[in-house]
Amino acid sequence: MKKFTFIVGLFFLIFGFIAFQKSIDNLVFLNQSVIEIQEAGFGEVSELELGPAIQRGGAQLQFTRALLVFGFVILIYSVIDEMKKIKTRFFN
Numbered sequence: 001m002k003k004f005t006f007i008v009g010l011f012f013l014i015f016g017f018i019a020f021q022k023s024i025d026n027l028v029f030l031n032q033s034v035i036e037i038q039e040a041g042f043g044e045v046s047e048l049e050l051g052p053a054i055q056r057g058g059a060q061l062q063f064t065r066a067l068l069v070f071g072f073v074i075l076i077y078s079v080i081d082e083m084k085k086i087k088t089r090f091f092n
Helices: 003-040 043-091
Strands: none
Touching: 003 043
């Protein structure tokens, strides 16, 4: 098996999953902060200060999703490559 490819895929899959969960937690926290600030009567302040933070959080979420997908694709590639080697070894 391409051990290096498998390890890299596994690393990016695990790292992407952890980062993805943290990004979701951060966005939930920011949205709850906006709601609490709006309930307190400071609606304009929350949109001006937390709006860009929410946009950055969305971009971070997309990046971590890309890391997660990259790790998954690399992991599957390494497994399929090994399956092809096994197939040619036994059936040819």
